[in-house]
Amino acid sequence: MKCIGILGSTGSIGRQTVEVCRFLDYPVAFLTAKTSADLLFEQAKVLKPQVLVLEDESKAELLREKVKAAGLACRVEAGRRALIEVAKLPGVDMVLSSMVGMAGLEPTLAALESGIDVALANKETLVVGGDLVVKTARDHGAKLYPVDSEHSAIWQALAGGKKDALYKIFLTCSGGPFRGKKREDLAHVTAEEALNHPTWKMGGKITIDSATLMNKAFELIEACYLFDVDDRAVEVVVHPESIIHSMVEFNDHSVLAQLGVTDMRLPIQYALTYPERMDSLTPAFAPFSPKAHRLSFEPVDEETFPSIAWARQAWQKGQGTSIILNAANEVAVEYFLSGKISFVAIWEIIRHCLAKITAPKGFNLYNLEDILALDLETRREAGLRADRL
Numbered sequence: 108m109k110c111i112g113i114l115g116s117t118g119s120i121g122r123q124t125v126e127v128c129r130f131l132d133y134p135v136a137f138l139t140a141k142t143s144a145d146l147l148f149e150q151a152k153v154l155k156p157q158v159l160v161l162e163d164e165s166k167a168e169l170l171r172e173k174v175k176a177a178g179l180a181c182r183v184e185a186g187r188r189a190l191i192e193v194a195k196l197p198g199v200d201m202v203l204s205s206m207v208g209m210a211g212l213e214p215t216l217a218a219l220e221s222g223i224d225v226a227l228a229n230k231e232t233l234v235v236g237g238d239l240v241v242k243t244a245r246d247h248g249a250k251l252y253p254v255d256s257e258h259s260a261i262w263q264a265l266a267g268g269k270k271d272a273l274y275k276i277f278l279t280c281s282g283g284p285f286r287g288k289k290r291e292d293l294a295h296v297t298a299e300e301a302l303n304h305p306t307w308k309m310g311g312k313i314t315i316d317s318a319t320l321m322n323k324a325f326e327l328i329e330a331c332y333l334f335d336v337d338d339r340a341v342e343v344v345v346h347p348e349s350i351i352h353s354m355v356e357f358n359d360h361s362v363l364a365q366l367g368v369t370d371m372r373l374p375i376q377y378a379l380t381y382p383e384r385m386d387s388l389t390p391a392f393a394p395f396s397p398k399a400h401r402l403s404f405e406p407v408d409e410e411t412f413p414s415i416a417w418a419r420q421a422w423q424k425g426q427g428t429s430i431i432l433n434a435a436n437e438v439a440v441e442y443f444l445s446g447k448i449s450f451v452a453i454w455e456i457i458r459h460c461l462a463k464i465t466a467p468k469g470f471n472l473y474n475l476e477d478i479l480a481l482d483l484e485t486r487r488e489a490g491l492r493a494d495r496l
């Protein structure tokens with residue numbers, strides 16, 4: 108039985124990880140949250156971890172009092188530094204990293220540096236720091252396991268052949284809520300429409316990323332790092348039913364797919380129990396259900412959705428471009444969710460940043476300071492552009 112630590116336990120993946128850990132009866136050593144102190148407290152009552160970390164320091168004192176009053180024997184810490192420190196907690200076998208955005212990079216690196224395996228749900232970590240993350244894992248003998256449903260599918264399918272027999276990865280994509288729409292149809296869509304994902308219930312940021320296909324763009328980069336392939340070996344396939352979670356084709360052109368209902372608890376559990384398979388909370392597959400009885404595939408409309416092409420460009424140009432792509436997107440999505448810019452302006456801001464910013468001379472992709480500086484510069488530029496829209 109593995110001892111788990113959860114970074115970002117109050118978000119969508121974090122809550123489902125809590126559910127899975129309870130179901131498997133796996134001990135949980137720490138939980139962290141950005142601001143959701145109440146939910147963190149509720150989770151602590153059930154899981155009895157050793158440490159709780161709240162990034163928002165202003166709410167920590169109240170949480171400490173509640174923990175004490177409830178008689179819980181856990182330490183409450185606060186702030187960004189504590190969040191990075193807790194990722195190295197001795198006795199933890201695996202850290203599940205499900206924070207949102209680039210914020211997950213440093214704690215993930217901290218766990219890997221301590222030789223702790225990481226189940227990675229936070230794809231931005233690989234997008235902005237893939238080279239550094241992969242090297243850190245290798246140098247410290249730690250493993251990286253995918254939690255993203257597509258990458259979990261690829262990982263499971265790859266078990267059916269040798270790595271050097273891999274011919275192609277088919278990364279499936281639901282198409283998001285705006286599949287079939289053209290650019291002019293998207294000019295006036297609201298945050299509410301964009302948040303209405305057809306097949307997956309997820310957090311706000313990733314749902315918007317799914318609507319712009321930036322999520323798939325990041326997943327393409329994530330796949331290149333996780334499976335050590337070039338972007339040309341990855342084809343994105345729109346598969347609106349989201350029953351096939353991705354496929355792998357070997358050199359004899361045999362294709363292995365991983366199928367199932369859309370339930371993130373399965374890839375979470377597989378990463379936690381690997382190499383074992385255990386009973387799960389996921390409902391059994393129903394091949395005759397209305398969604399599953401016909402499976403369809405379409406190409407991506409790259410004219411309307413430029414995101415995938417940007418990801419390929421970023422992979423070819425190197426990590427600096429991925430950092431710019433991610434930072435511009437994070438800022439743009441925040442602006443869109445707060446109603447300050449239109450949906451298509453998200454792409455406009457990213458396009459602007461990709462054209463305007465380049466990684467400085469001497470940029471070292473293995474240096475965290477360099478990564479953070481380029482991220483910050485892009486955020487500033489993206490904010491300025493967004494304010495002018």
Ligand code: MG
Pocket residue numbers: 255256257326
């Ligand atoms: Mg995914």
